[in-house]
Amino acid sequence: MIKFENITKIYELRSGQNPVVALQDVSFEVKEKEFVSIVGKSGVGKTTLFKLLLVQERPTQGKIFFMNQDVHQIRAKDLFNLRRRIGVVFQNYELFNKKTSYENIAYPMETIGANKDQIKRDVNEILQLVGLTDRAFNFPEELSEGEKQRVAIARALIHRPDVIVADEPTGNLDPANTYGIIKLLYKINEFGTTVILSTHDKGVVNNLEKRVITFEDGKIIRDEERGKFIL
C-alpha cells in the first residue's frame, strides 16, 4: 500500500552551515491493514518520513508510492486526493487556531462534502470517544497540550481514511489517556485501517505486539514483526 524506495532526505541549510542528512537510503513497505510502529531517538527522521509521504517535503533521492502511485509526481492542485486518504496526527497538531475543537474536527468532513447532520453526529461521537465533549467550543489556545493532541487525533480519524499516520500521538497524554488512544487506534486497525505510529513510549510498543521499525541515524536498523522497543 505504501512503499518507500531508497529514500534519502538532506536538508540544505543556509549557507555556511552543514546540510543535515535526515534519512539515508531508507526502503520499506507497509501493507494494507498493517499496524506499524516507528521508533528511534529524537532527530532520527521519523517526522521527516511522514512529511515526505504527505508531500510536505521533497525527497533528495528515491521514490514513495501510495497505492502504486508515485506521490511526488502528483500536481499540487491534485494533492488533496492523496491527503484525504491519509489521516494525519501531526506532532505539532497543526490545528486551525481560529476554529473551535468542533470545527477543527468537522473540517475534513466538510472537505468531502458530508452533510450537516452527518457531521454533527460523527463529530459528537468522536468528541465523546476522545473525552472532549465539554471542550467542543473552545479554541486551541484555550486547550491543554493533551487536549489539543486529542483534537488532532479526532480530526485525523473523523472521515475514516484508509491510512492513519500518527506522529507521537500520545506524547503529551497521561497513562490513562494514552491507553485509551492506543486502544482506539488498535480497534480502528482491526476494522481494516492501516496504522503507522511513531512513538517514544516503550510501554505502548511492547504491549501492542505489532511490527516495529527501528531507526538510527536516518537508517533502518531493525524491522521486526511483533517487535520490541529496543534503543
Add this chain to the structure above:
Amino acid sequence: MEIFNSISKIIFQGYMGFRRQGSFNIASIFILSLVIFLFTFLFVFYGMAQSLSLNLQERIDISVYFDSDSSEKQVLEAKSELSKFAEVKSVEYVSAEEALNKFTEKYQNNSIIMSSLEEIGGNPLLASLNIQAFEAGQYASISNFLISGSFEDIIYKINYSEKKPVIERFFSLISGVNKAGIIFGIVLILVAISIAFNQIRLAIRNSRKEIKIMRLVGATNFMIRGPFFVQGVLIGIFAVLLTLLIFVPVSYFLSPRLEMALSGFEIFGHFADNFFFIFSSQIAIGVGISTFSSLIAVHKYLKI
C-alpha cells in the same frame, strides 16, 4: 444538492473567517473605503467642474457690430450663415432700434446720459449679432470665420478681441483645473489601491498557516479560495457602506451651504441623481479590489 451544500459551507466559513480576522479586517475596510471615497469624490468633482464650466460658458458670448450703412437683410444673411456653423449654439439678432430701446430703458433715470443721447440725435447704436458657442474654445474659430468671410466689409467691430484674453484665460483655467484635479485624483486612487492591495495581502499572510493546514487535511483549492473570496466580498461591501455612511450626511450637510459658491451646483443632488451609477461602481471597486487581492495573495500559498 452536493454543490449547493459545499457552497453554503464555503459562505459560512467565509463569514466566520471574516468575523474572526478582527483588526485586520477593520484596517482593510478603512483603507478600501478610502479608495471608494476618493472615487466618489472624484466623480462629484468632475460633475461640479462640468457644471461650473457650462454655467460660466453660458455667460460668455461675442457680439458682432455691423456698420450703420449695412442693411438688415445683410445682417440676417450673416446670421443664417453663422447658424449653419456646428460650433454655434445660438445667434441672436439685435437691431439698432432694439439696442436703442434697451439702452434708453436701462438709462432712463440717468439724466446726463439721456440728455447727451438727445444731443447726438438719431440712433448712434449699431445692429449686432450676439453669438454663443458650445465651448469657450470655439470662439476663436467663429471670430476667424467672420473676419475672413464675405461679411468683412459690413462688420464694424467684433468685441471678441476685447473679451479674448478673458475667454482664453477662463478656458485654460477650467480645463487646467479639471485636468489637474482628475490626474491628481487618479494618482491618489492608484496609491490608495496599492495600499489596500498590500493590506489585504498582509491579512491573508496572517492566514498562511491556516491555508497550509487546509491543504494538509485534504481541502481542494476551490474550498480554500472560496471562504477568502467570500471574506473579500464582505470587506468590499462593508467598505462601501462605511463610505456612504460618511459621504451621504457630509454631502447632505454641505450641499446647500456650497450651492452659492458653486453657482448653483448641488453636490447632494448630483450624487442622488447618479446614485445608481455611483453605488454600482463603488461595489465594483470595493468588491473587485478586495476579492482580486485576496485571490492573488491566497494563490501564493496554494503551492505547497
